[in-house]
Amino acid sequence: MPWYVDITARVGAMLIFLILTVLALVWLERKFAGRIQMRLGPMRTGYQGLLQSLADAVKLLLKEDLRPANADRWAFQMAPFVVFVPIFLIFVTIPFSRELVIRNLDMGLFYIIAVSGLSIVGIVMAGWGSDNKYALLGAVRSAAQMISYELPLVLALLGIAMQASSLNLVTIVEQQRFLPNLFMQPLGFTLFMVAALAELHRSPFDIPVAESEVVGGPFIEYSGIRWGIFYLSEYVNLVAVAALASLVFLGGWEWPLLPPAAWFLVKTFALIMVIMWVRATLPRLRIDQLMDFAWKILLPLAFVNIFIVGLYRLYQWPTWTVSLISLAMAIVAAATVYHFPGGERR
């Protein structure tokens, strides 16, 4: 098989998988949030509303594609793709099992961190190009939030990389055969999940797209298929973050009984359900609370996490001490946040 056929087949298979997963996730989220709020969720479109997201997708494809008269043609029309492509590129190196991967990169973890940062530019392009004050406000909020929360996210992953002495995701997973990193670094996992929620613009950090403040944020002026691409990339990003977390913290496919890829998907979807649960439960933060939380709580904790892992690596401490210290730190941090919530509005 020539290499270009191989690559096209792999990328195409991944794209189709992602689109189907996103359709399923949209339905799942609406049903799940509905059940939590004691409603039923979609019922009429297909059995239990199973075709609901398909109907939404077809409708969006057929909608009129509007461009505001004063919008910047170039930035406005390119933005959805600038957002989607980096997020899709993450999946190039996410292994579903040892063999089931488009291309296993030696620096996979670093690659994911580097590439995922690019999509911020697309959001800023959308916000600025729309020529709409709410869109611009949302984009600036989004950029500030994503830059701030990228630091704890990257530092939490750094702890994993230090422990595994590798950036290769397959190696990292194989080292967790007996003890997933979740039990090794509960603090790192907590930091990662909280920062990931912010990166995903998910509640309680959905300030950039807050309907009641900025009316949908950077995407406000988009209609039809371009808006659909934004929506798609938000969900693909959700899948990417959950997949990454399940690889580096939950041990990916390395559990017995089920086939490897099935374990991976089970863990990923469990994490996605947790994220949806958080969304259906918590109210939104204020923007100053958001920044305070990133810089004053998450970032120092991330440094503490790295420090603990460094001590473990340097002095060869037994594993359980690290777990205990990490867990204690996570609990102390949670208690601190609980007792001293964000400052007063200035």
Next chain:
Amino acid sequence: MIPLEHFLTLSGILFSLGLFGVLARRNAVLILMSIELMLNAVNINLVAFSAYLVSTEFVGQVFALFVIVVAAAEVGLALSIIIAIYRSRATSNVDEVDLMKW
């Protein structure tokens, strides 16, 4: 194999583009961007040398890394200075901020 000179030519073009930007632009942020272009041109050179030239070490890559670090620090500082100037002068045009020149 791509000859080394082609990489160097690319970096030369990029550097002169940056030079042109620095000399011809007025907006401070645009000048900063042009400086970034020049730094990148230098980085291409360093990395190309480390890949192509005879040496047991790969100092070029390490240096490029340091250049990127310095560029990041420079952008942060310069942008804060631009914001401070904009606050007091309501402009980011470098030709209007020439009080210290005479």
Next chain:
Amino acid sequence: MEVKGAEGFYQGLPRNILIAKTDELFALARKSSLWPLTFGLACCAIEMIATYMAHHDLDRFGVLPWPSPRQADVMIVAGTVTKKMSRAVKLLYQQMPMPKWVIAMGNCSINGGPFASYSRVIQGVDLIVPVDIYVPGCPPRPEALMDAIMKLQDKIAQDAHRNGKAK
């Protein structure tokens, strides 16, 4: 769906073979995913909100309120449209992408209702935007709004069917 310049294309084809069926298929998708614009003008809005809420749950029909007109399909005019507000309502309607529909909810938006003689109140929202479904009541009960949405779904399906057949 109104597509300018498409008539010639349609005319050259025998009726009912492909276009009509795809139109009906598209209508099926459209009617299953009616996203209304989130806004309320007066007391009818309270009933509308109650309809979105857990007990009645418009999400069952695939109806999901959306804050930006660019992503909305349906405009539910719930309440009194004053002259001052009419410009905003009209602008919002114009900002919505085709295809779009309007539901006039409550007596005020049908013909001015109790304010029919007031000069500062629009005597029916159909004077400024084309209305597809009227829901009488002051305010209508949530069941009435749900009925209106189902009527609108029927209308979308019938329109697609009719467009395929007769011209």
Next chain:
Amino acid sequence: MTGAQFLFYALGLATVMGGLGVVLSRNVVHSALALLLSLIAVAGIYVLLYAEFLALVQVLIYGGAIVILLLFVLMLTRSGESPLVLDNPQKPVALVVSLLFMAIAIVSFFLTRWKLAQAPRGVDFSVLGGSLFQDWVLPFEVASLVLLVALMGAIIIARESPQ
């Protein structure tokens, strides 16, 4: 033309187009986006030079951070409504100077006799890391100090009301 060569010329074209966009565009935000294009293409060129780690650093630092900062400041300062404000009267001189420089540089690149190695080669990422933390540890620490000082300086300079 091999794949690598094709890739090199495509990336080189993207780099130069991006650079032209930066210096010629009449809209400052377009300039910033063109800068991003140029920098990402440079990252691709690093990959062709067997410097994958550097390419990723380039994407992370420039794409994720520096361009965003530039866009931020462009939006905060709202400058450059008309192209007259953007360009200097010394534009022709600048054109001559930069063309002259380009000519000299390219001619000297082709005239110099380089001590070429057998084949272009890269360095393993772990070797690079080891060297960075052993041979270059002092510059590395100084660089981190520079970053810290720059960070504090930026905060102090840009702060609204020093109290």
